[in-house]
Amino acid sequence: MLTESQLQGIYVPVVTPFLANEEIDFAAYERYLMNLLSHDIDGLVINGTTAEAPTVTWDEVAEIVRLTSKLLRDTGKQLPLVIGTGTNDTRSTIMRTEQAAQLGADAVLVVTPYYSRPSQAGILQHFERAASVGIPVIAYEVPARTGIRVEADTMRKILEIDGVIGLKDSSGDLRLIRQLMESGCSKPILCGEDAGFYEMLGSGAKGGILASANLRTSDFMDVYRAYQAGDTARAEATFQSLSPLIGLLFKESNPTPLKWMLARQGLINSDAVRLPMTGISEGLRARLCGFHE
Numbered sequence: 225m226l227t228e229s230q231l232q233g234i235y236v237p238v239v240t241p242f243l244a245n246e247e248i249d250f251a252a253y254e255r256y257l258m259n260l261l262s263h264d265i266d267g268l269v270i271n272g273t274t275a276e277a278p279t280v281t282w283d284e285v286a287e288i289v290r291l292t293s294k295l296l297r298d299t300g301k302q303l304p305l306v307i308g309t310g311t312n313d314t315r316s317t318i319m320r321t322e323q324a325a326q327l328g329a330d331a332v333l334v335v336t337p338y339y340s341r342p343s344q345a346g347i348l349q350h351f352e353r354a355a356s357v358g359i360p361v362i363a364y365e366v367p368a369r370t371g372i373r374v375e376a377d378t379m380r381k382i383l384e385i386d387g388v389i390g391l392k393d394s395s396g397d398l399r400l401i402r403q404l405m406e407s408g409c410s411k412p413i414l415c416g417e418d419a420g421f422y423e424m425l426g427s428g429a430k431g432g433i434l435a436s437a438n439l440r441t442s443d444f445m446d447v448y449r450a451y452q453a454g455d456t457a458r459a460e461a462t463f464q465s466l467s468p469l470i471g472l473l474f475k476e477s478n479p480t481p482l483k484w485m486l487a488r489q490g491l492i493n494s495d496a497v498r499l500p501m502t503g504i505s506e507g508l509r510a511r512l513c514g515f516h517e
């Protein structure tokens with residue numbers, strides 16, 4: 225089980241490679257994951273936004289988790305495995321959280337319940353119930369996707385729940401992390417808004433869950449490690465060198481640009497996504513072509 229103090233560094237959210245018939249391409253996933261594991265990353269996130277959680281079934285998630293655990297065992301790597309279990313329904317979130325625990329997850333990622341637009345009290349209870357399952361919970365605030373904003377005071381209360389070990393903050397600005405730090409929050413906050421990673425480190429983030437770190441992984445690690453070592457000049461310069469790529473990866477909905485780049489580099493076989501996601505535009509392709517690892 226993941227502890228608060230272990231929730232730091234660069235956690236990479238994995239993609240779900242598909243075949244042309246939209247089935248999961250497990251062989252490609254294996255190749256892609258082995259490459260990722262050759263880097264010194266701090267953790268993996270399965271079934272995040274980057275994995276296309278809305279269109280991947282729970283049975284498929286379970287298969288991906290089993291394969292990932294096997295590859296971790298085979299390579300002797302001991303990396304924390306975080307599984308996304310949050311939905312907009314508290315009961316199904318609890319069920320998935322229980323199943324994630326059975327699958328051997330070290331923690332679960334629970335997104336703010338989207339679509340229903342619950343009250344702040346409802347959001348708090350949602351996290352209380354998820355945490356009551358007994359596996360560590362990382363709260364995930366991503367208002368651009370959920371359509372609802374968790375108030376700083378509610379988030380403070382969520383982070384005070386026993387069993388909630390930290391926050392992935394994809395709110396898109398520094399207000400939430402600053403308010404939480406000012407209120408004395410001691411639980412780790414990880415950046416989930418790639419373009420703001422360096423600034424969030426400066427505001428107290430303990431690392432990031434960053435889709436872009438699937439590419440130029442060593443450079444992302446370098447930003448984090450240099451920052452931790454006090455070499456902010458190096459961290460900032462390396463991050464600046466990553467910024468144009470990050471900008472393009474989020475020009476269209478994540479993970480479609482990322483999958484296109486991974487396929488281009490031969491790390492997965494195809495950039496296929498499941499509808500309603502569609503492939504990237506010709507214009508973005510042309511711009512991404514300019515990037516080489």
Ligand SMILES: O=C(O)C1=N[C@H](C(=O)O)C[C@H](O)C1
Pocket residue numbers: 237269272273274275366369394416417418433434435436478479
């Ligand atoms: O899958 C994730 O975890 C992430 N999703 C975010 C998003 O697509 O909104 C981006 C972040 O890099 C990680």
